[in-house]
Amino acid sequence: MTDQPSQETKDYKSTVFLPVTDFPMKAGLAQKEPAILGQWEEMDLYGKLRERRKGRTRFILHDGPPYANGDIHMGHAMNKVLKDIIVRSQSLLGKDAPYVPGWDCHGLPIEWKIEEEYRKKKQNKDEVPAQEFRAECRAYADKWVGVQKDQFKRLGIMGDWDDPYLTMKFDAEATIVGELLKFAESGQLYRGAKPVMWSPVEKTALAEAEVEYEDIVSTQIDVAFEIVEAPNAPELVGAHAVIWTTTPWTIPVNQALAYGPEVEYVAIRGRQFIRKEGVGTVTSGDQLETHWEGVVLVAAKLFDEFRGRSAFSSDDDQFAKPLWSGKGSDLAGAIARHPMHHLGGFFAKPRPLLAGDFVTTDAGTGLVHMAPDHGEDDFALCKANGINPVFAVENDGKYREDWLWLGGQGSVINPKFVGKDGPICTDLAQAGGLLAASDDFKHSYPHSWRSKAKIIFRCTPQWFIPMDQNPSPAGEGRGPLAPASGKGEGDNGATLRDLALNSIEHTRWVPERSINRIRSMVEGRPDWVISRQRAWGVPIALYVHRKTGEYLVDKSVNARIIEAFKGAGADAWFGADHQALLGPHYDLNDYEVVNDILDVWFDSGSTHSFVVEGRYGEGVRADLYLEGSDQHRGWFQSSLLESSGTRGRAPYDAVLTHGFALDGQGRKMSKSLGNVVDPLKVIAESGSDILRVWVASTDYFDDVRIGKEVLAGSSDAYRKLRNTFRYLLGALSDFSEEEKLPVAEMPELERYMLHLLAKLDTDLKSVVDKAAGSENWLEFSRYTRALMDFANSDLSAFFFDIRKDCLYCDAKSDPKRRAYRTVLDTLFHALVRYAAPIIPFTAEEVWQSRYPNPEESVHFLEWPEVDAAWFDETLAEKWEELRLLRGYVTDAIEPYRRDKTIRSSLEAEVAVDLKDPEAVERFASSAVDFAEICITASASISGFTDDNFEGIRRISVAPSEKHKCGRCWRLLPEVEEDGTLCNRCDEVLTA
Structure with a gap:
């Protein structure tokens, strides 16, 4: 050691090799990210990346289209960020991973908004010219496409923002109608009358995906139908078959009654009493008078329940000796009459009692009234017995003007109209047919998820794609009758249901359990109702022969229709010269022009044809679809059915399902609750990368929570990772290639860290690379957790901590210090790549801090090279x-x-x-x-x-008791007194 006076204390700070970097500890993401985004746009990051990946294996994540009708919410943010993480990670693997964002521009969400503006002005939308109304819808959609585009870009979503797909673009509308015509040409289309979910407020049919269920309180009534014929039980003539329903508005459309063939029924004689004066509950001592008396027919098991509702007092309270008892099968051939039979006409027709396998004794009376206009079971049973719908309820929920009872009145979803004091119950009571009524029945009921109004089942003429019909040979049309079911017709091919179920089994579902949901939905779903009675959308461009009822199938006509749509979009149909489209071989006077609008789910279900195939070639399908779990009944299913019907297979190889974003307490976000977490505010305050860390860290296969505490955790995790990068940048400030040391010459600790890096690489790749065959594919919470744990535990708390003395105090040429910095360089290049899909803005900032070049980007880089020899168990x-x-x-x-x-x-x-x-x-x-x-x-x-x-x-x-070195602060035996130098430090300074 050099001789140093004991009384002299020297400052060796300037001799220590401390990390040097301008990379700030404070992120300032909210201010910094827009500038980075601007740099990406200026250099055309997405376009240059496409050039660099040209010819590589392609990975296509097909974007499910959100509706263009408002600012984005947390569900949008979560969905788009997750997609972006996946696309970026696939690009990191070296694949050509394009991302084409899109929007669903047709349908009720937009049309409803335009109608709201008319309502505010007290104008009737139906009085506005269709072309003008459609133009307003288009302008509204275009406005919100622009707004949402900027919001998605601010999240760091990298994609083809200059050429997104829109379902309202002319070429898209032409392709959508072309897909419809493929169904028509193969005979997979028919027009029929079936009960469908109908919104009286929006005046259109709804798909199941457009419906949500809410708890409501309804009116429940018991109604008596007098039996006038009973060939197998003549003693029942004059008795009253009692039905129970929670939809009183269907009684004016009743056409039959249903019984369970194996259900035990009883006929009981008795009466109802009411107080002679006043109202209220009958109590002991009240003067009573008879309200109703006669014989009631109900299921034996439900008699006490009926008696409790109706205050019916039987002549034999024990009902040990009923007037009649027997099975439902004994009621075959019986006829009843409607309580309003005195009105004549429709109501005077006999109401047959029919056997229904769906009748149970879970609730009610064991007898079910049948209104084929308003129920699937009702429709099927009545149709099988030659009873047809009567279409009494109009599209606004009112009874048609010429209906004998309550004509022109409604709406049927109005609680006052259908309540116990409303006209239906009042008229039934006056006719002696109402045995009980109360406004207290609590149950779940379907609502339109747009208007939030109750819906009804309503039979209307609609267009359907059958689930259980084999396709007909190309060129054969199909008329308005319901399709044949089962195999054996047409080309003996599989039915649409068969094809869809087969496709489900050959698709990878992430998480694996989600296959059960989609499979059960397809197994049980009815025919697909594809028509809507609206103005904004793609029309069902068909011509129906007025005499035969068959739609025209002619490929040359269809080609002219598609070409017209390419030039003017869907508007080409509404203002078309239809004779010109039909051509010289057909007379327009012989045909009805169909003006119904396609279900918007058919639009989005067809996007694979003009986005995936349209951009990448016929027959190409997406590697992945990714949406929320609600899309098992929405986009996942409509895409599956559309592609199965036209191509015989699914349009995707894999489907990822994520949950919903809830508040910090696990509640659904709601403006009324005041618990909405706005992603735009989070970005403005904390930056997009913080939100992206939250998305990547969550177990998004289930519902996830977000709130102040959750975001604070994401910020903390981000801060630690940022500090890891800051340390690496500082420690490598003057690092050069000449300093690198071969692995074989490294100390054990450095080689151990390379082993851990290789292990991390394997773990991360199992999440990203489908070819790895891992069960963890696309489980980015595992990816993020592994990356964060490595940075925090293996690096900051262990490796960096141990080697800081070596970095600061060893000679620059010391092999141990060179080995350390060589591993730090390896770690830097790996970690910045691993982090880039999760925190793209920060990764770019980190990369540019070390390698500043406005023409380059961290997002051009590929997966780091990891030597298998680094593994050393x-x-x-x-x-x-x-x-x-x-x-x-x-x-x-x-x-x-x-x-x-x-x-x-x-x-x-x-x-x-x-x-x-x-x-x-x-x-x-x-x-x-x-x-x-x-x-x-x-x-x-x-x-x-x-x-x-x-x-x-x-x-x-x-x-x-040893003395501290004045330079490295280690207490070592060779240090003679505090402040003097140890042997190592002395050698470094005298070299």
């Missing part, structure tokens, strides 16, 4: 054991730090005694400096054989 086992011991030493030192006996672990002398002699031998023969690992003045490992000691180790800690 034997070395890893040894170092895992050392890390475990290091943790025990740290815990043992902590009490001394708390009571200030020791201010730093560098002042501790540590002795570790182990009972395992083999472990002692392993560490004794190792070249590892245990004191360096524990960052202590000294640390020894030895054995002991004290049988009275129950533990497997004991650790003693004592303050060191």
